[in-house]
Each structure stands twice: as structure tokens, then as C-alpha cells.
Amino acid sequence: MKPELVTLHINGRPRITALAPNVTLLQALRDLGYMDVKCGCEQGDCGACAVLVDGVAVNSCLVLVGQADGCQILTAAGLGSVKQPHPLHEAFADTGAIQCGYCTPGFIIAAKALLDHNPQPTELEIREAISGNLCRCTGYGQIVEAIQAAAERIANGK
Amino acid sequence: MTIKTKPLPPHTLPELRQVGKPLRRVDAMGKAVGATVYAGDFALPLMLHAKVFRGTQACARIVRLDVSKARALPGVACILTAADLPDARLVSDMPGQTGQKQRSGSDVPVLASDQVRFYGEPIALVAAETLDIAERALKLIEIDYEILPGVFDPLEALQPGATIDNLPDPTDPDLRNVVARWAIRKGDVKAGFAEADLIVENTFRVPYQEHAFLEPEAGVAWTDERGVLNIRVSTQVVEHFRSIARAVGIPQSQIRIQGTMVGGGFGGKEDITVEVYLALLTKATQRPVRLVYTREESTLAHSKRHPYIISHRTGVKRDGRITACQIKVISDSGAYPYLSPYVLLYTTVMAPGPYRVDNVQVDSVAAATNNPFTSAFRGFGGPQACFAYEQQMDAIADALGFDRYELRRRNYVRTGDTTATGQPIETAAWLEEAATRVLAALEAGSSKLEARNSKLETRNSKLETDNQSPAIGHQQPVKIGRGIASFFQSYGRITWLHDTSQAWVGVEQDGTVLVRAGVPDLGAGQINSLCQIAAEVLGVPLERVSVYATDSALTPLSGTSTATRQLYMSGNATLMAASAVRKVLVDRAAKYLEEEPEKLDMADDKVFVSADPAQSVELSNLAKVCASEGLPLANLAMFKAPFTDPIDLATGQGRVFPDFTFGAYGVEVAVDTETGEVTVLQAVTCCDVGRAINRAAAIGQLAGGGMQGMGYALMEDLVVEKGVIKTPSLAEYLIPTSMDFPTTQVIVLESGTGVGPFGAKGIGEPALTPAAPAVASAVSAAIGVPIHELPITPERVLRALKQRDSLLR
Numbered sequence: 001m002k003p004e005l006v007t008l009h010i011n012g013r014p015r016i017t018a019l020a021p022n023v024t025l026l027q028a029l030r031d032l033g034y035m036d037v038k039c040g041c042e043q044g045d046c047g048a049c050a051v052l053v054d055g056v057a058v059n060s061c062l063v064l065v066g067q068a069d070g071c072q073i074l075t076a077a078g079l080g081s082v083k084q085p086h087p088l089h090e091a092f093a094d095t096g097a098i099q100c101g102y103c104t105p106g107f108i109i110a111a112k113a114l115l116d117h118n119p120q121p122t123e124l125e126i127r128e129a130i131s132g133n134l135c136r137c138t139g140y141g142q143i144v145e146a147i148q149a150a151a152e153r154i155a156n157g158k
Numbered sequence: 159m160t161i162k163t164k165p166l167p168p169h170t171l172p173e174l175r176q177v178g179k180p181l182r183r184v185d186a187m188g189k190a191v192g193a194t195v196y197a198g199d200f201a202l203p204l205m206l207h208a209k210v211f212r213g214t215q216a217c218a219r220i221v222r223l224d225v226s227k228a229r230a231l232p233g234v235a236c237i238l239t240a241a242d243l244p245d246a247r248l249v250s251d252m253p254g255q256t257g258q259k260q261r262s263g264s265d266v267p268v269l270a271s272d273q274v275r276f277y278g279e280p281i282a283l284v285a286a287e288t289l290d291i292a293e294r295a296l297k298l299i300e301i302d303y304e305i306l307p308g309v310f311d312p313l314e315a316l317q318p319g320a321t322i323d324n325l326p327d328p329t330d331p332d333l334r335n336v337v338a339r340w341a342i343r344k345g346d347v348k349a350g351f352a353e354a355d356l357i358v359e360n361t362f363r364v365p366y367q368e369h370a371f372l373e374p375e376a377g378v379a380w381t382d383e384r385g386v387l388n389i390r391v392s393t394q395v396v397e398h399f400r401s402i403a404r405a406v407g408i409p410q411s412q413i414r415i416q417g418t419m420v421g422g423g424f425g426g427k428e429d430i431t432v433e434v435y436l437a438l439l440t441k442a443t444q445r446p447v448r449l450v451y452t453r454e455e456s457t458l459a460h461s462k463r464h465p466y467i468i469s470h471r472t473g474v475k476r477d478g479r480i481t482a483c484q485i486k487v488i489s490d491s492g493a494y495p496y497l498s499p500y501v502l503l504y505t506t507v508m509a510p511g512p513y514r515v516d517n518v519q520v521d522s523v524a525a526a527t528n529n530p531f532t533s534a535f536r537g538f539g540g541p542q543a544c545f546a547y548e549q550q551m552d553a554i555a556d557a558l559g560f561d562r563y564e565l566r567r568r569n570y571v572r573t574g575d576t577t578a579t580g581q582p583i584e585t586a587a588w589l590e591e592a593a594t595r596v597l598a599a600l601e602a603g604s605s606k607l608e609a610r611n612s613k614l615e616t617r618n619s620k621l622e623t624d625n626q627s628p629a630i631g632h633q634q635p636v637k638i639g640r641g642i643a644s645f646f647q648s649y650g651r652i653t654w655l656h657d658t659s660q661a662w663v664g665v666e667q668d669g670t671v672l673v674r675a676g677v678p679d680l681g682a683g684q685i686n687s688l689c690q691i692a693a694e695v696l697g698v699p700l701e702r703v704s705v706y707a708t709d710s711a712l713t714p715l716s717g718t719s720t721a722t723r724q725l726y727m728s729g730n731a732t733l734m735a736a737s738a739v740r741k742v743l744v745d746r747a748a749k750y751l752e753e754e755p756e757k758l759d760m761a762d763d764k765v766f767v768s769a770d771p772a773q774s775v776e777l778s779n780l781a782k783v784c785a786s787e788g789l790p791l792a793n794l795a796m797f798k799a800p801f802t803d804p805i806d807l808a809t810g811q812g813r814v815f816p817d818f819t820f821g822a823y824g825v826e827v828a829v830d831t832e833t834g835e836v837t838v839l840q841a842v843t844c845c846d847v848g849r850a851i852n853r854a855a856a857i858g859q860l861a862g863g864g865m866q867g868m869g870y871a872l873m874e875d876l877v878v879e880k881g882v883i884k885t886p887s888l889a890e891y892l893i894p895t896s897m898d899f900p901t902t903q904v905i906v907l908e909s910g911t912g913v914g915p916f917g918a919k920g921i922g923e924p925a926l927t928p929a930a931p932a933v934a935s936a937v938s939a940a941i942g943v944p945i946h947e948l949p950i951t952p953e954r955v956l957r958a959l960k961q962r963d964s965l966l967r
Contacts, residue, residue, distance in 0.1 A: 137422060137862045
């Protein structure tokens with residue numbers, strides 16, 4: 001398939017790239033160097049590749065890059081850095097919500113999408129919001145705690 | 159029934175400053191912001207992309223293999239088949255280590271040559287300019303098979319005449335398809351049964367389990383300017399560089415494995431995965447090569463937890479005391495041994511459970527089949543043993559009319575008792591302490607569950623009023639039950655493997671601390687624990703400790719991240735190295751402060767007089783002085799586990815493990831007797847971890863292990879038909895999500911008696927072991943039917959109920 005020009009606004013920066021239309025957003029992001037978007041199954045089963053496309057959490061393995069043309073894309077690394085972490089990053093790091101860490105960027109994105117719409121979610125709402133993300137290490141309890149803690153930190157303006 | 163929690167025996171737990179605190183792990187923030195570079199995230203200039211061509215038969219002769227069309231495809235750099243690699247084999251059974259003679263044919267060929275023995279066996283390797291070209295090349299490889307019948311049932315495999323056509327020793331008909339055997343003979347089983355008032359016999363079956371780590375196997379390899387083969391890979395074992403060097407035919411000093419942070423291992427990255435293919439392709443092409451498995455390939459390519467058939471015959475007195483047990487264990491090893499002999503040994507040793515039995519007979523055998531191969535999975539044979547012995551304990555209790563916990567309590571081993579192999583239990587065995595806390599927590603938790611219980615009651619009464627359940631009549635269809643499982647599980651490797659670990663600790667001139675250790679971090683916090691130990695000993699905050707890990711050439715070799723051994727082994731090595739550095743610092747400070755070294759302490763970046771902390775010296779100043787005087791501020795230490803001879807092969811008597819972890823797990827379930835659906839209402843675990851090094855990490859291990867165990871109990875169903883995995887995706891092989899089970903409530907006990915640093919015991923594997931048996935126990939309590947097989951699917955529950963009802967009629 002012939003490459004086509006696609007514009008992706010990734011973490012606030014426009015990236016124009018020529019890609020075949022059958023390339024997934026996941027592949028495109030990783031080829032562009034956004035390695036925080038993880039590849040766990042390429043079938044939409046695990047959520048490790050979740051990103052926000054125009055504010056909506058999607059599995060980037062299920063989106064063709066053409067569908068994201070002109071869209072705003074946010075990855076977990078776009079939220080902050082080791083030096084300037086987002087409250088979600090801090091809360092995940094502090095509550096034991098991260099073990100192997102491979103699923104973490106996807107969970108951060110799912111949590112961000114939730115808190116954007118629902119700043120004070122109940123435990124059940126949190127569990128529902130992350131139900132498309134698989135974690136094999138933690139058993140989810142500490143991830144739920146982390147999202148609760150992040151919600152509090154954000155509410156307190158920290 | 160109200161349970162009184164058993165008070166903890168007197169034990170000493172010295173106050174520590176860093177160890178035990180739920181500090182932010184050193185690896186956490188990098189992972190949170192997505193800055194951690196995993197094995198598949200790494201790229202090199204002019205890198206080739208690799209793919210593995212795999213067989214699509216479980217048992218067949220390869221009649222024709224033609225790679226010429228694939229080789230001719232533009233952009234294909236290299237195709238390797240077994241014909242190109244005459245000696246490429248991976249040794250999977252180490253002579254002198256299992257205590258058995260090496261069996262011919264037990265090595266694993268890197269690529270199948272004349273026959274395939276399991277579905278998905280690697281046959282050819284492709285390296286191409288792009289992934290797309292590599293995938294197209296796979297489709298151009300031509301192969302013809304002569305399909306052979308194959309053996310897919312371990313019982314059948316052990317019948318005379320059965321053969322999977324390669325294993326293990328064709329010269330010895332008695333050993334046909336026998337991958338390993340172990341036996342235990344302790345006491346006098348005949349006399350024990352004669353003494354018994356009741357004999358209970360049952361057979362239990364446990365299935366495969368898939369690791370389902372989120373990061374599929376991945377790696378990249380290149381040859382550097384000095385000809386050293388570098389492999390950056392996600393692995394639990396950097397020491398595999400030796401086997402790879404042998405398979406590839408290069409000196410062991412010319413290969414370097416740089417392990418990455420592992421995106422989940424659980425034993426599935428304990429055997430060699432992509433790294434040997436990367437080594438072969440890089441050597442052949444002299445170019446960098448990357449190989450990343452898809453989810454489906456990952457599921458086909460790595461091992462599984464062993465399915466087992468375990469039969470228990472137990473003699474008991476009317477007072478509940480066990481007089482004898484006779485246990486038969488059969489495991490399915492698949493086509494190659496891998497770690498099956500070791501896994502089988504673990505099951506054998508732990509088969510009777512944490513119970514005092516003077517008369518024990520265990521006979522175990524691992525059979526070769528053409529099924530998916532099986533090897534390490536968190537628990538390493540322990541969870542299978544635990545499922546069987548705990549369901550057997552329930553059966554005995556029910557037969558005697560005993561409370562299930564009370565029967566266990568009367569038989570628990572205590573410190574000083576011996577295991578089935580005659581090994582004395584030398585540390586705390588807090589079985590009663592753990593079990594009573596679990597039961598009390600379940601009791602307390604029940605009241606908090608009112609909301610959910612009322613929902614259940616609504617459903618029950620609704621069904622009753624609607625009269626939708628004529629078969630059950632006016633009985634309530636949703637039944638509640640509680641179950642508990644006690645367990646013991648070893649930590650540290652088998653003592654006759656003569657395990658060692660090395661770690662290096664140094665203090666820099668600004669008072670920061672460096673740790674170097676070849677430890678793979680699987681996400682359990684392995685490297686963080688080392689940092690927290692060094693921080694404790696050298697009195698610096700955790701942020702001032704840096705760690706370099708997992709490099710087979712540049713960090714001291716620390717051994718495998720398996721067998722729940724890293725905290726025990728490398729933690730002790732780090733403690734030794736840090737203590738040696740501390741001694742240099744404190745001795746020098748003692749001269750300066752004109753005080754006895756024993757009266758000094760280290761904390762907050764200072765050495766100070768314990769009785770008068772104002773009298774102190776800054777660590778950075780002290781380090782500079784030591785450096786100028788040529789005092790060594792770095793130390794490389796080696797920790798040795800106890801070294802023993804192998805057990806007696808006829809009787810199984812002797813020491814097998816460094817030590818054991820003890821604990822209990824409890825669950826409360828609701829079983830819908832109309833749909834067969836099991837809902838876990840609450841789960842509690844209580845474990846003596848010896849000493850928690852990082853409390854949040856310890857809780858994470860116990861809760862996460864519990865979740866994997868509950869998945870094993872209720873959901874995870876690897877469907878294998880004639881050797882073919884029918885569920886090779888995460889949409890078909892379902893692992894728990896955030897909605898499936900409640901978070902396991904974790905009760906951490908610290909006896910301080912473990913053989914790890916600061917009295918720590920291992921918990922990585924023990925965390926999983928008791929969960930599934932507790933779920934099974936709860937389900938059987940709810941519906942009044944014993945559970946002898948996992949997973950407890952709705953179909954199985956309904957079948958069990960039907961059987962019960964037909965028996966009652």
C-alpha cells in the first residue's frame with residue numbers, strides 16, 4: 001500500500017509522517033519513538049497501548065493511523081516526566097501500583113481519561129474504567145488506590 | 159464460629175530505618191512516566207527484523223523442508239535451518255544436578271531437524287530488512303510432514319509401547335517416556351495405615367496455566383567492535399549466556415547478556431527464549447537483529463505450568479491425627495524435559511503439605527508427551543501439590559465430621575519437625591497464627607459485605623418468588639461458602655545445586671552509594687530490595703543509592719531471578735558487601751571521633767556516636783578521607799546457600815531446600831447453583847514474610863500472587879486439543895481483570911526468623927500457592943460437593959451438582 005501523509009499531534013507536537021494506511025496507530029507511534037506506548041497483544045485485549053485520541057482513551061493497536069489524522073494524541077509520557085511527574089505518575093509510584101511496569105502507561109491513560117470526566121470516582125467506577133487494561137502482577141488493588149490518591153492530589157491542587 | 163487469633167510467639171524484630179518501609183521503589187517513577195526502556199523498545203542502525211518459522215504439527219516427521227523461495231525474496235538477509243546448525247542444542251538437564259543420570263535425547267534442539275514433537279516447535283529462523291519482508295518470507299517456506307500418531311495423555315505415555323518418538327532413553331524400555339522420577343520413603347507406611355481408624359482416598363487433577371506476562375518475549379542482538387556478541391533481552395537468567403555460547407559455538411567470554419527490566423516473567427522467561435535465535439542470526443549476518451514475539455507466538459513458544467494427576471491415600475485416627483500418607487504424582491512434561499525434573503521434585507517434597515506425618519510414601523513421575531512443553535511457573539510444582547493436599551484435608555475433615563480448620567490445626571508442623579524428606583524445619587512455622595488471622599478477617603469482612611450479601615438475598619428471594627428453579631424447589635439458588643488453605647513453600651534453590659550470589663557495594667566521594675549485581679528485575683522489586691538494604695546498612699536515604707544490574711559481563715553474577723531466591727541470595731550478598739564497606743567507614747570514623755567503633759551508628763548521611771548523635775562526621779567527608787588514605791570503599795561479596803549432597807534417590811531422604819515460608823489464604827464465595835457461576839466475595843492472605851524489606855512491595859507480591867492463584871482456580875482455561883493450544887490469545891485465555899475478583903486483603907506477619915537479610919523469608923512464589931486451594935475449599939463448602947479439579951468453571955460446578963443430586967436420589 002502506498003504511503004500517505006498523516007499529521008499526528010503527539011503530546012502537543014505536530015508530527016507529519018508518510019505511512020501506509022494499513023499501519024496501526026500503535027506501530028506509527030512506536031516507529032516515531034514513543035516507546036512508552038507498549039505492545040502487549042495487538043488485538044485490543046490488554047490495553048497496554050492505550051493513548052488518548054482527542055481526549056478519548058483508545059487501544060492504539062485497533063486504530064489505523066489514517067483515522068487519527070489531524071487528531072490530538074496523548075501518551076503516558078506526554079503527561080509528565082521523571083523530573084516533572086503528573087499526580088497520576090506520582091500516585092502510581094508511591095502506592096505500589098507498579099511492579100513490572102509494562103502495563104503502567106496504559107493504566108495511566110485509562111485513569112487520566114476517567115479523572116478528566118469524573119474527578120471523584122468511586123472504587124467501582126475506577127474498576128470499570130480500568131477493566132480494559134490487564135495487569136498480571138499487582139492484582140489491581142494498589143492501582144485502584146493509586147487512582148484514588150491521584151484524584152485527591154488533583155483535587156487538592158497538588 | 160468465632161475464631162480467636164493465636165497470639166504471636168515472642169520474637170525479636172530490631173528497629174530499622176529504611177528496611178520495612180513502603181518507600182517509593184527505585185524503578186517506579188521511570189516506569190510510571192514510560193521512560194523505562196524494555197527489551198523490544200531498543201533499536202540499532204541497520205538492524206534486521208527476525209521471525210521464527212514454527213511447525214504446525216504436534217508430532218510429525220519432516221519429509222521436506224525447502225527455504226529456497228524464502229531465501230530468494232529481496233530483503234531477506236538470512237534464513238537458518240537445522241542443517242545450518244549441526245550442534246545447536248540447549249542442554250536442559252544438567253548431570254549431577256538433578257541427581258539422576260543424564261538421559262540421552264533430553265537436550266532441546268534449537269531448531270527441529272527431522273521431526274517435530276510439539277505444536278509450534280521452531281524449524282527455521284528468518285532475518286530481513288523489515289518485519290513485513292520477514293513475515294512474507296515465512297509464507298514462502300515450504301514444508302511437508304508425515305504425521306505420526308503422537309501421545310497426548312501422560313497416563314497413556316507411561317503405558318508399555320507408547321512413545322513420543324524421541325524421549326528419553328530408547329535403550330532402557332523402563333524409562334520410556336519417563337522424564338524424571340522421584341520417591342520418598344519415610345517411616346513405615348504399612349504400620350501407619352494399620353494404625354488408622356479411617357483411610358481416605360482421592361485423586362486430584364490440575365490443569366495448565368499460562369504465564370500471560372504483559373510483555374511478550376523480546377530482544378535485540380549485535381556484534382560489537384571487539385567481536386563480542388551482545389544480547390539485550392528480557393530474561394530471568396543472564397547466566398544463559400553459557401548455554402547460548404555452547405549452542406552458537408563461541409567462547410563464553412565473547413558473549414554478553416544485558417538484561418532489561420522484565421515486563422513480567424513468573425517463570426515463563428526462566429528458560430531461554432529469543433536470545434539463542436538472536437545470537438545465531440547476529441553471528442550469521444554480522445548485523446544487529448531484533449526479535450519480538452506476537453502474543454500468539456508467545457503463547458505457543460514458552461512453557462506452561464504442569465498439569466498433574468495427584469492421588470492421595472491418607473490414614474487418620476478418629477482424633478484427626480494423620481498416621482500415614484501415600485501419594486502418587488504424575489506430571490505432563492510435554493516433548494522436552496526443560497525444568498520438569500526439578501518441578502516434579504518440588505511437588506514431591508511438598509506433597510504431604512505442612513502437616514506432621516511420620517509415615518510417608520511418595521512416588522512421582524513426569525511423562526513426556528506431544529503436548530505443549532511445561533517448565534517453571536511461579537510456585538514451581540508447589541501450587542499443584544497444595545491444591546491436592548488441601549482438598550484432601552477437607553475430605554478427611556468432612557469424613558471425620560471435623561471442622562476443616564481444626565483438622566489442619568491438629569496436624570500442623572512445628573519448628574523442629576521434619577519434612578517428608580527428613581529435613582528439619584529450622585525457622586518459624588506460623589501456620590496457626592496465619593490461619594486464625596485469615597479466618598478472623600473473613601469473619602470481620604463478612605459484615606462489611608452486607609451490601610453485596612443483600613444483593614444476593616434479593617436474587618435468591620426473587621428467584622424463589624418467581625419460582626424459576628423448579629429443580630431446586632424452594633431452596634435458595636445462591637450458596638455462600640468459606641474456605642481456607644494452609645501451605646508451605648520453599649524459597650532458595652535446591653541445596654545440592656550449590657547456589658551462590660555476588661553483589662558489589664561502593665560509596666562514592668560525595669557519599670552516594672552504588673550497588674552492582676547481575677540481578678534480573680521481574681517487577682517484584684528485586685533491585686529495589688538491594689538498594690533498600692544498602693541504604694539501611696550505610697545510613698543514606700534510598701534516593702542516594704544507585705543500582706546497576708543484570709549485565710552478564712559488567713555486573714557480578716548473582717544467579718537467576720527464580721525459585722524465590724533473589725532477596726534471600728543477593729539480598730544477603732548485598733548485606734555482606736555493604737557491611738564490609740560500613741566497617742571501613744565506621745573504623746575510620748571511630749579514630750576521628752575518638753570512640754569505640756561499636757558505639758557508632760550510621761544514618762542520615764552521617765556516622766555518629768549512638769549515645770550523642772551531635773558527635774558526628776558527614777559521610778561525604780569521611781569517604782574523601784578514606785579515599786585519600788587508600789581505604790577500600792567498595793566490596794564484592796559472595797553469599798553461599800547451604801551446600802549439601804543430593805538426597806538419597808531410593809528414599810528421598812536429605813536436605814532439599816534452604817528454608818520454607820508458611821501462611822494461609824482464605825476466601826468467601828457465592829455459588830449460583832443454577833448457572834454454576836462462582837463469585838469471590840472476599841479474599842484474605844496471611845503470610846510470615848520473615849521481614850518485609852519494602853512493605854508495599856511485600857503486599858504487592860501477596861495480593862498479586864493471590865490474583866494469579868484465583869485466576870488459576872476459576873478462570874484460566876488453556877484448551878489443548880491433540881497438542882494444539884486452542885486459546886492462544888488474551889481474548890480466549892482469560893486472566894483476571896479489575897472486575898473479576900476483589901483485592902486480596904493482605905496480613906503481613908514478620909517472625910524475623912528467615913534466612914534472608916534481616917530475617918526475611920521469600921514470598922514471590924508462596925504468594926500464589928494457597929489461593930486456588932482456598933477457592934476450591936470455599937466452593938465445596940458452599941455446594942457440599944468436593945472439588946477435585948481446576949479450573950472451577952460454571953460447567954464443572956453444574957456437573958458436580960448434578961452428580962450430587964443423582965447420588966441423593
